[in-house]
Amino acid sequence: MKLLWSLTLLLWVMVGFSQNGTDTRTRYQYQIKRTSTPIILDGLVEESEWAEHGTTTNFINHWPIDEGEAQFQTEVRLTYDDQNLYVMAKCYDEGKRIVQSLVRxxxxxxxxxxxxxxxxxPVNTKQSGFMxxxxxxxxxxxxxxxLEGAQTYSSENWDxxxxxxxxxxxxxxxxxxSIPFKTLRYNANQRQWGINFIRGDKRNNVYSTWTQFPVNFNGVGMNYMGSLVWDQSPEKAKGTFIFNPYVxxxxxxxxENSEQNEAQLNSDLGGEVKVALTSNLNLDLTLFPDFSNADVDQQVTNITRFDIFLxxxxNFFLENNDIFANFGTYDIRPFFSRRIGLNDGEVIPIDFGGRLTGNITPHLRIGVMDVQTRRTEEFAAQNYGMVAFQQKVLKRSIIKGMFINRQATSTTTEMEYSKNLGLEFSYVSESGALNTTFMYHNSITPENLGETHFYGFEGSFNSRRFKSGWTYNVVGDNYITELGVNPRLENYNAETEETIRVGYTLVNPWVRYLFFPERENRRFNYHGIRTWHNMYLNNDGTLNERQNNFAYDFEYRNTARxxxxxxxxxxxxxxxxxxxxxxxxxxxxGNYKFSRFDVQYRSDERKTFVWNTLTGYGSFYNGTRLGAMIQGSFRFRPWGTFGVTYDYNDIRLADGYGNANLHLVRFNGNISFSNKLFLTNVLQYNSRNDNFSAFSRLQWRYSPMSDIFLIFNENHDTTGLGIKNRSIVLKVTYWL
Known part of the structure; x- marks a missing residue:
C-alpha cells in the first residue's frame, strides 16, 4: 500500500511540469475553398486546376531533430467539391528517391x-482520426x-x-x-478539422511536418495538428450506403481426418454493408463474413510459461476498434477481437455481426457490437455483445466504460455465459507530456465466484530526453476474461494436467534517457539507456516473479540500430x-534465478541487402539457453523483396529435464507487378509446433476497394513432412 501511495504522489507532482502546451490548431491554419474547376488526378500541377488555391509550405524538421526548416521543402494545396476532399503535394528533393515496394x-x-x-x-476532438x-x-x-495515453498510433489494417x-x-x-467524404466521419456543421502533413525523405533519413512540435511525439500526433478551416461547412456525404459483397x-x-477421402468443394456468398447514419456515426453489418484473404499468421517460438496472442x-473488426480494445494495460486486455470466431487457430464460422461506432456528440464516442457464431461439432453457438463509450472531459482527458456479454445460444456443457464490465479515467495533460489511466474492472460468471476484480493504474511521463512510466495492476483469482487477454492468470500444472487460476499484483516502473548529438557530422541520431522492471506478487504478498532489465540503444544516422x-x-x-x-x-x-545478455543489430534499411541479428546467452531455470536469430532480405526496388529468417534456440536443462534444439525458418517473397497487383509468398518451418506451412496469395485490386484474391495454403508436419491439410480459395469482392 505504501508503494501505491508513493507512485500516486509522484504522479501528481509531475502534473505541475506537464501543463504547458502549444495550440498548433490556432497557429497553423489552412483556409480551404471549393474548387471551380474539376480536379483530375494526373500528377500534373495544372495552373488551371490549382492556381486559385493557397499554398502552405515551410515544413519544419521533426525527426531526428525538431527545429529549423526542412532542407527539402514540400508545397501542399487543398480544395474540395461535392464529393471529395483533394490534396496536392509537391515534394522537392535531389532526384534520388527510395521506394522499397509498391505493395499497399x-x-x-x-x-x-x-x-x-x-x-x-475531422471531428476535431483530438481523440480519433484517419491518415x-x-x-x-x-x-x-x-x-x-x-490515442493510447498521450501518443497517437496508426493502424494500417483499416481499408x-x-x-x-x-x-x-x-x-x-x-x-x-482524392478522399471521398463518405469515407470519413465528421460533424456536418463543423467549420474546422484537425490536419497535418508529414513528409518522409528516406534518402537523408529525415521527416518533416507542417506544424512544429516535440520530437518525442509521433508525426501523426493528434494533439499537434493544425486546422483545416472550411469556407463553408461540408455537407453530409451523399451516397452513404455502401455494399461490399463477396463470392x-x-x-x-x-x-488428418480419415473420413475425408477427397477435397471438399464449397461456394459461399456474403458481404458487408456500411451505412452512415450521420456524418460521424457509422453502422457496419456483415453476413457470413469470410476472412480467407487475411495475411497468414507469423509462426513464433514460444518457450514461456504463458500463451501468446497474435x-x-x-477488416470487419478494425474500424474504430480502439473504442472496444483500448481498455486495461499492456499486460491485461479485457477485450481482444481475435477471441471471436477463432479458437486456438481453428476457425469458428460467423453467421452475422453488426457494429455501431462513432460520435453522437462532439465529446461522446460510442461503440455497440453484436456478433453471432455458428454451432460446430466441437463448439456451441455463441452470441458476443459489447457496449463501450468514451466521454471527453477537461481538455484532453476521457472517461470510458465497457460492458461485454458472451452468451451460449445452443446447448453446451461449458460455461453458459460470462460478462465483463469496467470503468476507466484517463488523464492526459494539455501538452501530452503526462498521462495516466485509473481503472476498475470486474467479471461475472454463473458460479458467483469471489475475487473477480482487476484494478490499478498505468501511465507515463514523456519529454524529449527523459521518459518514464509505471503500471500497477491487482488481479483477483477469478477475474475471467473469455474475450480478453490475461495470460498470467491461468497456470498449467504439468503433473496433474490441471489449469489453476492464480491472482497477482504487478508493479512495473520504467525509465529511459536519450542523448541527441548536436554535431553536424554526428554518427548517431540518438543513443541512450533504459531500464524496466516487472515484479509480480502473489495475493499473500510473497514474490511470484521479478524481471530486471537494462539496455543501451543506438540509432545511427544511416538508419542502422x-x-x-x-x-x-x-x-x-x-x-x-x-x-x-x-x-x-x-x-x-522451486526458486530459480537466471540471467541473460542479448545483442541486437539491424543494418541500414536503405541498402539492397538488409540484415538483422539477435544473439543471446544465459542461464535458464535449472539450465542454459543459447538463442540466435538472423534475418536477411534482398530488395529489388520497387518490384520485389525476398527474405529469410532463421530463429534458433539451444536449451539445455539439468539432467533428466531435457535438452532441445528448436528451429524456426521463414521465407518471405513479395512481388509487386504494379501498385494494384501483388503476389505474397510465405514458407514457415517451426519444429516447436511441428508444422511446415506454405502460403501464397495473389491480389489484384481491379477497382477501388474491389479485389480478386487467389489463395493457396498447405500445412505439413516437420518429421516426415506428411501433409496435414490443403486449401485453395478464389475470392472476389466488389465495392458498390
Missing part, C-alpha cells in the same frame, strides 16, 4: 520509403488514428475507398489525393512446468 498497406515499406502523408481529425499516405512510387497506405496519383520529376515528385469458391481437404487482421540488453530474472515456480515438450520431466516447484 505495408507499414514498414511505407515509412521506409520517400512518402507523403495527410493526417486528419492517407502515398510513397514516391505510388504505393498507398490508409489507416485509422487512435476504405480513396484514390491517388504520383508522378516523379527531376528535382521533385508530385502526389494528388468465394474453395477446395479444402483435411488429410494481432487482429480481419544496435541494442545491448542485460536481463536478470527470479521465478518462484508454483507448479511443475513444461517448457520444451511433454516428453521430458517437468521442471519442479
Amino acid at each position: 498497406d505495408n507499414d514498414e515499406d511505407f515509412w521506409g520509403s520517400d512518402n507523403f502523408t495527410v493526417a486528419l481529425d 492517407f499516405g502515398v510513397t514516391a512510387g505510388g504505393a498507398e497506405m490508409e489507416g485509422t488514428l487512435t 476504405n475507398k480513396w484514390a491517388s496519383k504520383t508522378v516523379q520529376y527531376e528535382n521533385y515528385w508530385v502526389v494528388e489525393i 468465394t469458391s474453395s477446395s479444402l481437404r483435411d488429410y 494481432p487482429e487482421q480481419r 544496435m541494442n545491448l540488453i542485460a536481463r536478470n530474472q527470479e521465478v518462484n515456480l508454483l507448479f511443475p512446468t513444461e517448457l520444451i515438450g511433454d516428453e521430458f520431466t517437468p521442471i519442479p516447484v
Whole structure:
C-alpha cells in the first residue's frame, strides 16, 4: 500500500511540469475553398486546376531533430467539391528517391520509403482520426488514428475507398489525393478539422511536418495538428450506403481426418454493408463474413510459461476498434477481437455481426457490437455483445466504460455465459507530456465466484530526453476474461494436467534517457539507456516473479540500430512446468534465478541487402539457453523483396529435464507487378509446433476497394513432412 501511495504522489507532482502546451490548431491554419474547376488526378500541377488555391509550405524538421526548416521543402494545396476532399503535394528533393515496394498497406515499406502523408481529425476532438499516405512510387497506405495515453498510433489494417496519383520529376515528385467524404466521419456543421502533413525523405533519413512540435511525439500526433478551416461547412456525404459483397469458391481437404477421402468443394456468398447514419456515426453489418484473404499468421517460438496472442487482421473488426480494445494495460486486455470466431487457430464460422461506432456528440464516442457464431461439432453457438463509450472531459482527458456479454445460444456443457464490465479515467495533460489511466474492472460468471476484480493504474511521463512510466495492476483469482487477454492468470500444472487460476499484483516502473548529438557530422541520431522492471506478487504478498532489465540503444544516422540488453530474472515456480515438450520431466516447484545478455543489430534499411541479428546467452531455470536469430532480405526496388529468417534456440536443462534444439525458418517473397497487383509468398518451418506451412496469395485490386484474391495454403508436419491439410480459395469482392 505504501508503494501505491508513493507512485500516486509522484504522479501528481509531475502534473505541475506537464501543463504547458502549444495550440498548433490556432497557429497553423489552412483556409480551404471549393474548387471551380474539376480536379483530375494526373500528377500534373495544372495552373488551371490549382492556381486559385493557397499554398502552405515551410515544413519544419521533426525527426531526428525538431527545429529549423526542412532542407527539402514540400508545397501542399487543398480544395474540395461535392464529393471529395483533394490534396496536392509537391515534394522537392535531389532526384534520388527510395521506394522499397509498391505493395499497399505495408507499414514498414511505407515509412521506409520517400512518402507523403495527410493526417486528419475531422471531428476535431483530438481523440480519433484517419491518415492517407502515398510513397514516391505510388504505393498507398490508409489507416485509422487512435490515442493510447498521450501518443497517437496508426493502424494500417483499416481499408476504405480513396484514390491517388504520383508522378516523379527531376528535382521533385508530385502526389494528388482524392478522399471521398463518405469515407470519413465528421460533424456536418463543423467549420474546422484537425490536419497535418508529414513528409518522409528516406534518402537523408529525415521527416518533416507542417506544424512544429516535440520530437518525442509521433508525426501523426493528434494533439499537434493544425486546422483545416472550411469556407463553408461540408455537407453530409451523399451516397452513404455502401455494399461490399463477396463470392468465394474453395477446395479444402483435411488429410488428418480419415473420413475425408477427397477435397471438399464449397461456394459461399456474403458481404458487408456500411451505412452512415450521420456524418460521424457509422453502422457496419456483415453476413457470413469470410476472412480467407487475411495475411497468414507469423509462426513464433514460444518457450514461456504463458500463451501468446497474435494481432487482429480481419477488416470487419478494425474500424474504430480502439473504442472496444483500448481498455486495461499492456499486460491485461479485457477485450481482444481475435477471441471471436477463432479458437486456438481453428476457425469458428460467423453467421452475422453488426457494429455501431462513432460520435453522437462532439465529446461522446460510442461503440455497440453484436456478433453471432455458428454451432460446430466441437463448439456451441455463441452470441458476443459489447457496449463501450468514451466521454471527453477537461481538455484532453476521457472517461470510458465497457460492458461485454458472451452468451451460449445452443446447448453446451461449458460455461453458459460470462460478462465483463469496467470503468476507466484517463488523464492526459494539455501538452501530452503526462498521462495516466485509473481503472476498475470486474467479471461475472454463473458460479458467483469471489475475487473477480482487476484494478490499478498505468501511465507515463514523456519529454524529449527523459521518459518514464509505471503500471500497477491487482488481479483477483477469478477475474475471467473469455474475450480478453490475461495470460498470467491461468497456470498449467504439468503433473496433474490441471489449469489453476492464480491472482497477482504487478508493479512495473520504467525509465529511459536519450542523448541527441548536436554535431553536424554526428554518427548517431540518438543513443541512450533504459531500464524496466516487472515484479509480480502473489495475493499473500510473497514474490511470484521479478524481471530486471537494462539496455543501451543506438540509432545511427544511416538508419542502422544496435541494442545491448542485460536481463536478470527470479521465478518462484508454483507448479511443475513444461517448457520444451511433454516428453521430458517437468521442471519442479522451486526458486530459480537466471540471467541473460542479448545483442541486437539491424543494418541500414536503405541498402539492397538488409540484415538483422539477435544473439543471446544465459542461464535458464535449472539450465542454459543459447538463442540466435538472423534475418536477411534482398530488395529489388520497387518490384520485389525476398527474405529469410532463421530463429534458433539451444536449451539445455539439468539432467533428466531435457535438452532441445528448436528451429524456426521463414521465407518471405513479395512481388509487386504494379501498385494494384501483388503476389505474397510465405514458407514457415517451426519444429516447436511441428508444422511446415506454405502460403501464397495473389491480389489484384481491379477497382477501388474491389479485389480478386487467389489463395493457396498447405500445412505439413516437420518429421516426415506428411501433409496435414490443403486449401485453395478464389475470392472476389466488389465495392458498390
